[in-house]
Amino acid sequence: MIKHVGVLGAGQMGGGIAHVFAQAGYEVVLFDIAPAQLEKSLKGIEKNLGRQAEKGAVDAAAIPGILGRIRSTQQMEDLSGCDIAIEAVTEREELKLDIFRKLDGIVKEGAILASNTSSIPITRIAAVTKRPEKVIGMHFMNPVPVMKLVEVIRGLSTSDETFRATAGLVEKLGKEMAVSADYPGFIVNRILIPMINEAAFALFEGVASAEDIDKGMKLGTNQPMGPLTLADFIGLDTCLAIMEVLYGGFKDPKYRPCPLLVKMVEAGRLGRKTGHGFYRYE
Known part of the structure; x- marks a missing residue:
């Protein structure tokens, strides 16, 4: 069962992904190498939760608890205990491949490694790890708390178990899933x-x-x-x-x-x- 979620990259997408998982009750570790970006992201999440409360989409009394479920870090090793780690860094292939190599050696055995990539083939990303059957694409739309769609992309080696677990996560987040074959750009882009x-x-x-x-x-x-x-x-x-x-x-x-x-x-x-x-x- 997935309880702990790691998010790599505290930009607009990573912050949004951390937001929706914490709002859904998951414990989240948000990683970024830049402390200023982490601080900016956490403030942005708090501001967006406030907007949701004004619109009646979230109970204002629940906001402190949601924020309390997000822990920020500059150490990738702090993601070691996560059940799933979702990469949401800049759309540069070499950077993503390097992150997945490192993640594979850090995150516990059996954990899922997901990428929020909007175009780079999942099979290519999975190939740099020793757990290609546990690698999958989870492409969230921007802004994440508002947009209902998550594209789910199976790599050539992605297992049925990994796919089912990911589909279950999308449902628990209250979002809709569109499944794409692993071709450049997937469906939306x-x-x-x-x-x-x-x-x-x-x-x-x-x-x-x-x-x-x-x-x-x-x-x-x-x-x-x-x-x-x-x-x-x-x-x-x-x-x-x-x-x-x-x-x-x-x-x-x-x-x-x-x-x-x-x-x-x-x-x-x-x-x-x-x-x-x-x-x-x-």
Whole structure:
């Protein structure tokens, strides 16, 4: 039975994953190498719980208990007793592979190692461990406390037992599961990120302004936000990284990253997190 959950990476995704597990009653160890990021993440979780309480989604009296179930650490060894460890670091393959090599030697035998990767093949990640049957993809959507979907991706060696345990976790979190085969981008990002890339091409080629591209997709296809606004929200570096995984994985020119997207990432215009992407932010 899974009781203790480790989360690696205290960014927006890792903090959100820690939030929903603690809210569901699990004991959580949140790891990050940066103390300032851990502090920021814990404050963000507390703030988001407050918002949920205002909307009646969580009992305000339960918030101290939820926060008390999250322990932060800068030592990966503190995840040794976890029943499942979920990696949620930057979408860089070499970094993820290095983390899984280390995790495999730290986390107790029989524990599940999961990745929140949005595009990198789970089979490739599992291959660097000595427990490939215990490795699985759990791709949460952003923002994690709000979005209902978790993509679950089975690697070539993922066991039925690991899959069933993961499916049970998704259900206990009150979320819905979509199961994907282990191909680059899985379901959501294989469809979503090329749409964002095509919107960048439309801007790059002068088809329309960023505002009109977003207005067209919002009002013409009933999307809650336009693709360029969404790209800024996700982070242009993340969008580019996923496009590069798709392009490298399928070798199909339709996945070629837009040159404008590449240049913007090179210039450090990454979207909301840097204050400048396809739009400017305060």
